[in-house]
Amino acid sequence: MTECFVYDTVRTPRGKGKKDGALHEVTALxxxxxxxxxxxxxxxxxxxxxxxxxxxxxxxxxxxxxxxxRIAVLNADYAQTTAGVQINRFCASGLEATNMAAAKVMSGEADMAIGGGVESMSRVGMGASGGSWSTDPGIAFKSYFTPQGIGADLICTKYGFS
Known part of the structure; x- marks a missing residue:
């Protein structure tokens, strides 16, 4: 298997994800x-x-x-041959995208790939894409759905994190 190396990392600015947040005027694109x-x-x-x-x-x-x-690739004036794909794994989406980019290199599918995540919660609110997981009691109860904030609080309480 081919080795994969991270050559650079870039972090965007961050702010509070609300309609009057510091980054509200900046689109995800x-x-x-x-x-x-x-x-x-x-x-x-x-x-x-x-x-x-x-x-x-x-x-x-x-x-x-x-x-x-793909839209960001075109907007950033990358070569027309550079592909782009968007994936969703909820709060682990950026991590999974990075893992997928690395896997492409390690498997030989790609020589070079870029992985990361993007979201503008000041402009597109949490849950904007809908879905039944959190809103349909039948699946929410069956899957023990718990909002991330509550889950984080439970883990902190159980394991003693402040």
């Missing part, structure tokens, strides 16, 4: 575009060598809907 441009510029990257950009997005609806990874 702009956040992902800025990140891709930073990776390109900081590394003098020939973007034609990037096989795929994998971005996690929890609520791919509205302005962060469609395939935001």
């Amino acid at each position: 702009e956040l992902s575009t800025q990140t891709l441009k930073a990776i390109r510029d900081r590394n003098d990257l020939d973007t034609s060598k990037v096989d795929d950009v994998v971005l996690g997005c929890v609520d791919p609806v509205g302005e962060q809907g469609g395939d935001i990874a």
Whole structure:
């Protein structure tokens, strides 16, 4: 199996995810575009060598809907040959996207891939994509659905984290 190396990391600014948050005016597309441009510029990257950009997005609806990874690739002026795919694994979407990018390299499917996540909760609120998991009592009870904040509090209480 081919080894995979992380060559650079970029973090976007963050703020409170609300309608009057510090980043409310910045779209998810702009956040992902800025990140891709930073990776390109900081590394003098020939973007034609990037096989795929994998971005996690929890609520791919509205302005962060469609395939935001491919749209960001085009918006960041990457080579037309650079693919982009968006995946959703809820709160682990960015981590899973990074894992998928690494797996593509390790398996030989790609020589170079970029993985990460994007979300603008100031513009597209939590749960905007809908779904029955949290709203349909039949599946919520069957799957023991618990909102992430409550789950975090339970884990902290059980294991003594402050």
